[in-house]
Amino acid sequence: MFILKRQDVEISSIQHPKRDQQIPILTYQGQTFRLISVFSAAQEEDAKAFWRELTDNQGKACVLLEEPERYSVWGKIRLDQFAHEAEPAHDYTANPIYVKGCLLMLQALSLDIEDLLGHRQAGLFQKDLTDVFKQWRFPQADTPEAINHLLTIDPLNTGQLPAWQEHHLNTLLQELHRIGKSYFGNTSFVPHAVDAIQDLPLADSQQFLTWLKQSPLGKLWR
Incomplete structure (x- = not known):
């Protein structure tokens, strides 16, 4: 549709109608x-x-939106519909299956780094992950304790998944691939990370893999 500069637009935030979080607008x-x-x-x-x-x-x-330090992609919405819509389909928090799948991939990469490269590199990976979560303002991931929790919880049996939106998942997939490649020097980590999705129930794993394949970032994980 458009490529815009920062001076062309106004950026603000609104309160999510059902969650304690701000939505960038x-x-x-x-x-x-x-x-x-x-x-x-x-x-x-x-x-x-x-x-x-x-x-x-x-x-x-x-x-x-093109800015000196970043690019960002924004999708059109109507604020009146967003503010008053009660149906879950219009709740922009990501599908829990997608959150679980991304956490499984994150944990698989973390384990591969520790098993193959050692404990020191695993510690550096957690620091890199902390920087990513802080830079892109991931909810419930702003402390080392919170990140350690994400790396060790069982995504299949927790009732407290992080309240991430799809842009958080897109950013996570993108950054995990970048970080993994920087540690291994190649993309050898990709198959094992994707294989971790098989821990989901069959229908959920198929739904996640379909979503991943259709994602513009899916090509990174093939």
Whole structure:
């Protein structure tokens, strides 16, 4: 739809109608958009590919915001519908199956780093993960204790999954791939991380893998 500069838009936030969290909102010429995904300044091509996938292939009304330190993709919403809609389908917290799948992949990568590269590298991985979660403001992941919790919980049996939205999951998948490649020097970690999805019930694992395959970031995990 559009590639915009920071001076073209107004960015604010609104209270989520059902959760204790703020939703970033971009306003451009009277239209409103919610945050879908964030990319670093070095990931310009990835950001544009993600944006084109949503607009050209999926027919979504989206804007790409270009800033000096990052790129971000935003999807069009109507605030009146968002504020008053009671149906879960319009709750922008990610599907719990997708959160569970991403946590399983995160944990698999963490274990591979510790098993193959050693305890010191595993500690550095947790520090890198802390930096990612702080930079992109992940809910319930802002302390070393919280991150250790995410690395050790059983995603299949916890009643307290983090309240992440799909843009958090997109960012996590993107950053996990970047970090994993920096530790291993290649993408040898990908198959084992994806295999971890098999811990989900069959129907859930199939749903997650379909979602991952359809995601513009899915090509990183093939």
